[in-house]
Amino acid sequence: MENIAKEKFILVQQDEVLYDERIKTKSIGYYKDAFLRFKKNKASVIAAIILIFLIIMAIVGPFLSSYNLFDVNAKWSARLNDMPPKIEGLEWLGFNGEKQLTGYPENFSNIPNGIVLRITGRNNIGQITVVVDYYAYINYIYSCEIDTATQDFTTSSYTNLTISEYEAVRAAEAATGDTIILEDAPLVAGSYLVRVDYYKFLYHIYDVQEPAFWFGSDPQGRDLFTELWKGARLSLLIAFSVALINILVGIIWGSISGYFGGTVDLVMERISDILAGLPFMAILTLLLLRYGNSPGVVIVAFTLTGWLGIASLTRAQFYRYKNREYVLAARTLGASDSRIIIRHIFPNAVGTLITSLVLYIPAVIFSESTFSFLGIINYAENTSVGRLLSTGQSVMKESFYQVLFPSVFISLLMLSFNLFGNGLRDAFNPSLRGVEE
Numbered sequence: 001m002e003n004i005a006k007e008k009f010i011l012v013q014q015d016e017v018l019y020d021e022r023i024k025t026k027s028i029g030y031y032k033d034a035f036l037r038f039k040k041n042k043a044s045v046i047a048a049i050i051l052i053f054l055i056i057m058a059i060v061g062p063f064l065s066s067y068n069l070f071d072v073n074a075k076w077s078a079r080l081n082d083m084p085p086k087i088e089g090l091e092w093l094g095f096n097g098e099k100q101l102t103g104y105p106e107n108f109s110n111i112p113n114g115i116v117l118r119i120t121g122r123n124n125i126g127q128i129t130v131v132v133d134y135y136a137y138i139n140y141i142y143s144c145e146i147d148t149a150t151q152d153f154t155t156s157s158y159t160n161l162t163i164s165e166y167e168a169v170r171a172a173e174a175a176t177g178d179t180i181i182l183e184d185a186p187l188v189a190g191s192y193l194v195r196v197d198y199y200k201f202l203y204h205i206y207d208v209q210e211p212a213f214w215f216g217s218d219p220q221g222r223d224l225f226t227e228l229w230k231g232a233r234l235s236l237l238i239a240f241s242v243a244l245i246n247i248l249v250g251i252i253w254g255s256i257s258g259y260f261g262g263t264v265d266l267v268m269e270r271i272s273d274i275l276a277g278l279p280f281m282a283i284l285t286l287l288l289l290r291y292g293n294s295p296g297v298v299i300v301a302f303t304l305t306g307w308l309g310i311a312s313l314t315r316a317q318f319y320r321y322k323n324r325e326y327v328l329a330a331r332t333l334g335a336s337d338s339r340i341i342i343r344h345i346f347p348n349a350v351g352t353l354i355t356s357l358v359l360y361i362p363a364v365i366f367s368e369s370t371f372s373f374l375g376i377i378n379y380a381e382n383t384s385v386g387r388l389l390s391t392g393q394s395v396m397k398e399s400f401y402q403v404l405f406p407s408v409f410i411s412l413l414m415l416s417f418n419l420f421g422n423g424l425r426d427a428f429n430p431s432l433r434g435v436e437e
Contacts, residue, residue, distance in 0.1 A: 034427040044423020047416040054413060058236050061229025069208045069221070076202065077221035079142055082399045084134050085216045097212070099134035102127050115140055135211065142198040143182065159196055165205060166192045172204035180204060216401045218391055228405055231385040238295055239364040242302040247357055250307035254314025255341055259322055265315075272312070275305050284376065293378050302364060313356055317349035324348075350428050358421035362414045369410060385410060 039045060069077040086097035098117065101108075104127055108116050115136045121129040142159070161169065166187075169180050183195035202208040211217075215224040257268040284301040291297045321327065322345055330344050365385075371377040372386025379387070385406050392402030 038423050038427035041423040041426060043419050047419035047423070050412060050416040051420055054232065054409070054416070055236060058229050058232040062226050062233070065214070065223050065226045067208065067211065067213070067223045067226065069202065069206055069211075076206065079198070079221065080138065080211055080213075080217055081219050081221040082395060082402075083138070083211065083213050083217040083221075084399070085214060085401055086135060086212045087214050088212065095214070097133055097135045098131050099137075100129055100131055101137075102129045104128070108132075111137070111140060139197075139199045139210075143196065159194060159198075159201075161192045161194055161196075163187070163190065163192075166194070168205050169196070169201065176204070178204070215405045216399065218388070218402060219395055224388070224402060224405060227383050227388060228385070228409060231383040231388050231406070232409060234295060234379070234382050235365050235368055235385050238299055238302070238368055239361045241299050242306060242364045243357065243361045245299070245303045246307040246310055246360070249303075250310025251314050251353070253307065254311035255318055255346070257311070258315035258318025259337065259341055259345070261319070272308055276308050278305055280305060284371070288377065295379065295382065298368065298377060302367075306364075310353075310356065310360070314349070314353060317353065318345055321345045321348050354428055355421045355425035358417060358424055362417040365413060366410070 069080070084097055084099045085095045087093075087095035100120065102123075108128070108130055111132075115133055117131045117133060119128055119130050123129075172178070173180050178200055179197065180200045181194050181196050185193045199210050203210070213223050213225065215228060218224055218227060253268065253272075257265045280301075283304055284298075287297050287301045318341075322340075327340060327344050330340050335344070368377065369384065369386035369389070372379075372384045373390045374386075375390065377384070377386070388406045389403060389410075392399070392406065396403050
């Protein structure tokens with residue numbers, strides 16, 4: 001052992017007293033930490049943005065189109081059925097209003113230049129397939145001398161106008177100088193059988209601009225863009241209502257059953273088993289037959305037994321966490337059962353629960369759309385995405401876009417909810433708190 005002289009020791013700090021430094025960083029709460037980790041998941045953030053966009057469009061989308069002819073007078077909008085998509089400036093993406101028609105050459109020989117764009121084929125019986133500007137074509141066949149039933153250009157196709165419509169047309173002609181009635185006729189049996197410029201007639205009498213359906217029109221002549229967002233609004237309303245009710249009932253039921261256990265758990269589980277034995281299809285069918293196809297009846301059908309899965313998941317999570325050390329410590333310190341459930345157990349189980357709950361919403365939408373597509377759910381006055389798909393399927397060969405746009409909406413919604421749910425699961429997982437990616 002070596003002895004070191006005292007004078008060799010030099011004090012590093014003699015004139016200043018050292019104190020512990022204050023921690024300069026701010027404390028981060030549980031939910032703020034979850035939000036910060038959620039932002040790091042780019043796919044989930046993009047999915048959240050898409051979901052917000054779809055929800056906003058479901059709210060404001062039906063008001064973006066001024067086309068209301070179907071609501072004003074359906075007999076005129078029926079002539080605008082199965083119109084192709086048309087968006088000014090996006091013609092290069094296929095939104096050009098073009099459509100293929102098949103017929104004999106003489107059926108298209110008298111059509112003015114610019115309506116028939118090109119010939120794409122000919123079949124073995126002499127018919128040709130042409131691509132036309134369908135918007136100009138519709139105006140032409142309802143304005144010129146043509147029998148729309150036989151496509152024979154040698155006879156005339158006339159339009160029945162009521163007395164009030166005829167007088168309104170004549171007043172508009174006098175006020176604007178436009179020629180709307182191309183061929184006049186006398187009053188017969190309370191109506192005028194005349195030939196009109198169809199688009200001018202719609203504009204002056206029903207204040208409908210020359211139509212340009214962004215997503216095309218359906219077989220009834222309704223604007224598919226408006227109908228899609230109306231259907232999306234209804235589907236989302238049902239899904240969020242069902243999810244909210246099932247979440248509240250399921251979490252309350254499952255937390256009580258899982259936390260107290262014993263006899264309480266046994267009785268509650270037997271009740272759940274009885275309800276789980278009821279087939280959903282039978283419940284839905286009986287309710288629809290008895291009370292009709294209203295959205296409220298559909299919500300009731302989805303909530304009668306829909307909360308059972310959430311209750312089971314919540315029960316399992318409470319069994320998992322209720323005997324942890326921090327729960328026992330809180331109980332020892334005198335915390336009430338409600339405080340332990342809400343402040344100590346639920347936050348640790350919320351990650352798994354949120355993931356399941358977020359995925360529950362698209363599951364309800366998909367189920368409702370499936371039953372609507374199959375015709376089991378058929379709202380009388382309301383449109384759903386499933387009904388749009390069912391209607392579009394019947395004309396898919398000629399108007400595939402009537403299936404395309406509702407399908408894209410459903411696909412985006414399901415994919416976004418899944419990615420969003422995965423991001424929330426990781427963000428709310430307490431074991432990842434403070435972990436740097």
